[in-house]
Amino acid sequence: MALLPVDEALRRILDGASALGTERVDLLAAADRVLAEDVTANLTQPPFDASAMDGYAVRAADVASVPAALEVIGESNAGGPFAGEVGPSQTVRIFTGASVPQGADAVVIQEDTERAGDSLTVREAAKPGANIRRAGDDFRIGDTLLRAGRLLDASAITLAAAGGNAGISVRRAPVVAILATGDELVEPGRTPGPGQIVSSNPYGLAALVRRFGGEPWLLGIAADTLEDLQAKLATAADADILVTIGGASVGDRDLVKPALEARGLALDFWKVAVRPGKPMLFGRLAAQRVLGLPGNPLSCLIAARLFLVPLMFRLLGRTDAPLDERAAVLAHPMEANGPRQHYMRGTLERVAGALPRVTALASQDSSHMSALAAADVLIVRPPDAPAAAPGDTVRVLPLDF
Ligand SMILES: Nc1nc2c(c(=O)[nH]1)N[C@H]1C(S)=C(S)[C@@H](COP(=O)(O)OP(=O)(O)OC[C@H]3O[C@@H](n4cnc5c(N)ncnc54)[C@H](O)[C@@H]3O)O[C@H]1N2
Numbered sequence: 001m002a003l004l005p006v007d008e009a010l011r012r013i014l015d016g017a018s019a020l021g022t023e024r025v026d027l028l029a030a031a032d033r034v035l036a037e038d039v040t041a042n043l044t045q046p047p048f049d050a051s052a053m054d055g056y057a058v059r060a061a062d063v064a065s066v067p068a069a070l071e072v073i074g075e076s077n078a079g080g081p082f083a084g085e086v087g088p089s090q091t092v093r094i095f096t097g098a099s100v101p102q103g104a105d106a107v108v109i110q111e112d113t114e115r116a117g118d119s120l121t122v123r124e125a126a127k128p129g130a131n132i133r134r135a136g137d138d139f140r141i142g143d144t145l146l147r148a149g150r151l152l153d154a155s156a157i158t159l160a161a162a163g164g165n166a167g168i169s170v171r172r173a174p175v176v177a178i179l180a181t182g183d184e185l186v187e188p189g190r191t192p193g194p195g196q197i198v199s200s201n202p203y204g205l206a207a208l209v210r211r212f213g214g215e216p217w218l219l220g221i222a223a224d225t226l227e228d229l230q231a232k233l234a235t236a237a238d239a240d241i242l243v244t245i246g247g248a249s250v251g252d253r254d255l256v257k258p259a260l261e262a263r264g265l266a267l268d269f270w271k272v273a274v275r276p277g278k279p280m281l282f283g284r285l286a287a288q289r290v291l292g293l294p295g296n297p298l299s300c301l302i303a304a305r306l307f308l309v310p311l312m313f314r315l316l317g318r319t320d321a322p323l324d325e326r327a328a329v330l331a332h333p334m335e336a337n338g339p340r341q342h343y344m345r346g347t348l349e350r351v352a353g354a355l356p357r358v359t360a361l362a363s364q365d366s367s368h369m370s371a372l373a374a375a376d377v378l379i380v381r382p383p384d385a386p387a388a389a390p391g392d393t394v395r396v397l398p399l400d401f
Pocket residue numbers: 180181182184185197198199200201202245246247248249250251254276277278279293294295296297299366
């Protein structure tokens with residue numbers, strides 16, 4: 001099978017994938033969830049003309065020429081409005097957030113006044129509307145405040161709450177089952193025996209899944225035998241997405257593909273023109289989408305960022321783009337690229353008033369986790385890209401996981 005271009009692989013993974021069901025959560029549980037329905041304002045905000053400052057509510061005409069002498073007839077507090085009306089040459093003491101009383105059409109800040117008993121001297125003129133927030137300036141009842149498909153961040157949750165919404169309809173989190181494979185693997189915290197290493201990938205993958213709104217479900221480690229692989233794969237039937245790690249290449253003990261096929265996998269593709277991540281496979285087990293990721297830690301994580309995360313966006317109904325490539329300027333020359341789209345680890349340096357400068361790390365080995373942790377971006381080198389010179393513009397993908 002020929003290597004599939006990255007875009008085509010992504011298109012096939014997303015083909016026919018649609019948003020999961022919805023659930024209602026309260027505001028405290030809404031952070032980082034994806035909105036499933038538009039949020040509407042049940043209230044108008046501000047609900048009344050409100051003072052933006054601590055000072056005095058006046059009739060602007062009374063303070064058009066200053067100094068102006070006024071009589072203080074009462075007080076309007078936040079939550080305690082003044083019941084009467086401000087007549088000519090009268091004023092009401094007012095505080096930030098309090099309702100502007102009838103008759104008044106401006107607020108003079110306290111620093112521009114002098115008070116003696118019930119007498120107020122205003123030293124600065126105020127125009128009509130000064131320091132007043134009009135009813136509905138922010139939003140009005142019935143307005144659409146938030147559109148379905150957006151991530152609920154702090155600003156969105158604040159707005160939903162202000163609009164009088166105590167509960168929000170969000171997408172169910174996709175459950176992503178993660179199965180590590182390999183006779184050499186031991187769980188973190190255990191001492192590896194001869195020839196063994198620690199299984200690190202599931203934990204990074206779980207963090208990535210959580211970061212993008214999914215629910216990771218760790219299935220442990222399968223031995224490199226068809227029997228154990230099939231037995232462990234069988235436990236994942238309830239997951240929305242099944243991800244395997246390792247055993248995806250052509251070695252004698254790379255048995256993930258035959259084990260999945262024995263369970264009925266409809267293979268869509270195997271091997272993508274991507275570096276790292278080449279031996280990735282994708283297919284379907286009934287309704288479940290299956291991604292067989294390579295075992296090298298960077299191959300696993302980078303392939304997950306490139307292919308699993310966009311699939312999760314789709315299941316979550318997210319409307320923003322899952323891959324946010326930007327431009328940067330190369331700090332050094334680069335060799336021509338081979339036939340696979342190369343996602344190189346790089347560091348980014350801000351440059352005032354210009355595109356940031358990017359430097360590829362010395363290590364581009366797909367097993368060097370220390371290099372991935374030190375990188376800020378992945379430099380995207382298209383297949384067969386010619387050699388590049390310092391100052392050339394390249395595309396970079398921020399490392400956001
Ligand atoms: N003859 C060829 N050999 C290889 C090819 C090829 O095209 N022809 N491709 C190479 C590429 S590219 C990759 S990527 C790897 C992918 O290998 P597998 O997916 O079969 O993964 P394994 O062989 O099981 O493991 C590879 C490597 O990763 C380590 N590993 C596995 N699981 C974990 C884990 N959970 N945590 C940490 N590290 C893990 C494993 O010990 C190996 O060192 O194949 C190349 N070979």
